[in-house]
Amino acid sequence: MTRAVVFAYHNVGVRCLRVLLDHGIEVPLVLTHEDAPGETIWYDSVASVCREHDIPHLTVDDPNDAATVRRIRALAPNFLFSFYYRKMLGAELLSIAPRGALNMHGSMLPKYRGRVPVNWAVLHGERETGASLHYMDIKPDAGDLVAQTAVPILADDTAHDVFQKVTVAAELTLYRALPQLVAGTAPRVPLDLAAGSYYSGRKPEDGRIDWTRPAREIANLVRAVAPPYPGAFTELAGKHIIVARARPGAAASASAANPGAIVPDGEGRLGFFCADATLLIPLTLIIDGNTLAADAAQAWLASVKE
Secondary structure (H helix, E strand, C coil): CCEEEEEECHHHHHHHHHHHHHCCCECCCEEECCCCCCCCCCCCCHHHHHHHCCCCEEECCCCCCHHHHHHHHHCCCCEEEEECCCCCCCHHHHCCCCCCEEEEECCCCCCCEECCHHHHHHHCCCCEEEEEEEECCCCCCCCCEEEEEEEECCCCCCHHHHHHHHHHHHHHHHHHHHHHHHHCCCCCECCCHHHCCEECCCCHHHHECCCCCCHHHHHHHHHHHCCCCCCEEEEECCEEEEEEEEEEEEEECCCCCCCCCEEEECCCCEEEECCCCEEEEEEEEEECCEEECHHHHHHHHHHHHC
């Protein structure tokens, strides 16, 4: 029987772990994470799947510490798999499994290597992303590609919408590739790293809206960090405003205004004035924890404008 030690978290971790079990892979150990205090937990639990299947699981501060490496080596796994695990695996760990160590990444590699690839893809206005299964190397997201599955990014999709598609793409990618991996016939295609870029993680403060940018660019930021992520935000009337959904509108009726000013378009809708003299029309605002849909958001903007 093929044996794999699994490092997993988040929805991709849950679905890919289930794929391994469905294919009869023996999983003697799963390493996962404790949920971070203060983080909005909207995703499924790998630990719960482990309890459901009586799989030993643990969380460690450093998966590369000597005791953890010894424990994994003693299990003699054929493969290591990493599915949205948040820590890097070092050279000693990667060398344990004779059949290889593989990672599932949420982009069409070599594009969007690094952290939060779905959010970066939406932020940059991409119309497609996906999931890629690849061999792990010391350099992140740089090892040979085994398989990948693309998904579309629709014009109004938020990062959460896209992540749900990427989760399905990850499951399909692993499901199709796993028999070949077990049989030793899976392809290994070197990645052309020059054809992609590496991106770092994002912080809540990165969601601050810069109204001197074009409306489409700001709308992409709104989509990229919309709840359950921390959200794109601004300050208005002494309040912290999260723009949870928005769409670029028509040109402003005013020929010039201060960036971020509330002005009407030609149809009387209110929006935020952006650098290209186009309005960003809010569809959902969150103010003091209260969610205002389109009509209520327009009424609130009108009250502030007055």
